[in-house]
Amino acid sequence: MRLFAVLLAVLAPVTALAAAPPAPPPMADAAAVEAEMARLMRATGAQAWAVAVVDQGKVVQLHAAGKRNAAGDPLTTDTVMYGASLTKMAFAYMVMQLVDEGVLDLDRPIGAYLERPLPDYPAEKQYAPWPDLKDDPRWQRLTARMLLSHRSGFANFAFLEPDGKLRLHFDPGTRYAYSGEGLILLQFVLERGLGLEVGAEMQRRVFDRFGMTRTSMTWRADFAGNLADGWTQDGRTEPHDERSRVRAAGSMDTTIADMARFAAGYVRGEGLSAKARAALVRAQWPITTASQFPTLQDALAPAKRRRDLAAGLGVVVFQGPQGRGFYKGGHDDAVGNTLVCVAWRQRCVVVLGNDVRAEAAFPALVRFVLGETGVPWTWEYGGKAFVE
Template sequence: MRRWFFALFAFAPAVVSAHEIPAPAAIDAEVARVMRDTGSKGLAIAVIDDGKPVHVAAHGVRNAAGDPLQVDTIMYGASLTKAVFAYTVMRQVDAGRFTLDTSLADMLPRPLPSYASADITNRFADWTALDERWRKLTPRIVLTHSTGFANFGFLEPDEKLHFHFDPGSRYAYSGDGLNTLQFAMETGKGIDVGTESARIFNELGMTRTSLIWRGDFAGNLADGWDEQGKVEPHDERSKVRAAGSMDTTIADFAKFAAAFVRGDGLKPSSRAEMVKPQLAITTRSQFPTLQPELPPEQRRKDLAAGIGVVVFEGPQGRGFFKGGHNDTTGNTWVCVEQRKRCVAILSNDVRSEAGFPQLVRFVLGETGVPFDWEYGTQ
């Protein structure tokens, strides 16, 4: 089954769409429509064409006082952090620090389950209940969300991580999987993820992005609105977490998106590895994370895990995307490889998500991005 799946991905026709990106004024008008229809208070958008930002704009407000959302307003990156972390990991792979298939057992000085809470100053997760299958964990397995873990250990009845399936055998989204790799990099390899990500941000001119809270963010900061329209203050995250601690701005994330789609900062082979279909996705939707796999005949054949992103095949050929979400945040980043085009959306109002499919379609045309799988809609 898997061999047939990857063959389909390899030989699917790559059609260059005739769709042209609308003018900035038309994009802004469509954003206004989406915000009106969803009740969203704030939404920022960046459009990349031929590997260059061609439109970056912010709409609405950033807090209950009505201060305007701006392109340099600090917004929560949520799980877009995972894609940035994957890029950071690939930089370390390119530097020869480890490979995608290095066992975490070869990265750590002692067995992962031996690290009890008292051993870890900057607490990540509780691995003490893991069996010997932990030795099968690799960066590739972690970054394709196939560890076998729940999304987070605190969701388990005993608040410890457990294997729900053999590592590498299927897709099931896990934030603590990425946090585990971060722990192995920092504890076993001496690679500080916060420092390495900051180096990347500096290279790309992302001066208002960090995986940990900075005091200078406070002057222009977005609070968030939940589904009921209640305002919640921005969370000042005090620990670097690969799964989702990034603060950024739409202007900064546009620079990352453009650099990524151009392939900047990585060996061509590493960039290709990130957007290659690594593992078939076999569930009806992304959440809940440990749902049963579909029967083979019902599984999507256009969808796979890449490295830190989800890869899809659509009318414009190969694409990839990554979402980000919490109770007051809705983010998405969608790219199509041909013509190096992307849309990145950061919203400080989770209600905006209902308008993302139409907004992305308006800008990029029909791409085949699997929003139905992402949001669990039919």
């Protein structure tokens, strides 16, 4: 009996971990989602947004509402919109295919893939000013896993530094601090170290795989016929930026239909081994800050940290009332996007907003479609006020 009791005590936590989370609430039907979109547009003043719903790894709803430009042309499900930092999630998915093939090792120092030390490479417009690191040997510790989980030690971008110089603010791998520059460094390693063209690899391994026919890492002339401009917080319109350079941190143009296909394929793990798929959405490192931005801020005291929040590879992972989930946001002055998935039942909501004011409605809309998920909205957006 004593042995049985010991075994029961040991196995109980395993059983609890294996148990399925509570059954998710039924998802709203298409008509209800469109009505809620309209209500939230009125509440925020947003001019337009597009929404996709994925259930059990399949696209089940596509919606677009409002205007794609100041002329009043309608936003449609195949309107090209700026993907912003959702690019990072797609890039990480491509990188894990290279890991599966043995082309890249997540934990091998990046210097092993380069012909010469990183600071010896000249500064190029496409990349960060690597020569700025010449007096700091800590760059040699950097690995692909650190870069994809935002543990490089860089600021978000070097051009945001007061003097515009690239520097390491902490020992690589020791803490989370969001950095697009880290993704740019991994792009540099793939292109200069391994001889790959990231734009071509993204096209072949991600966009073509999922049938994303109106998605690209750079501007395409055929996008011009159905293209979204943006609206800023104060209601000004901004023209769509025709990006000519591949940037792993955020150059992707896409549509809601294409991002729905990506989300469905991603949550199914298509094109990846089970090990690689699990690594993407596994907690790689705890997140200990009060908000995502500013990127370089002090850690909270342990008692105030969210223990359910961690960095994955290209995504943020969390634990909520429906079990494990993950998400990625993306925005600039005139764009607000989010992609939220609940792992169990492979359910996702994708939102592309060509009006940054739509962000204030993201929590309400995601909750309306998926139920309460536990997405860390306050951490993602800091002190932003949300509408209900």
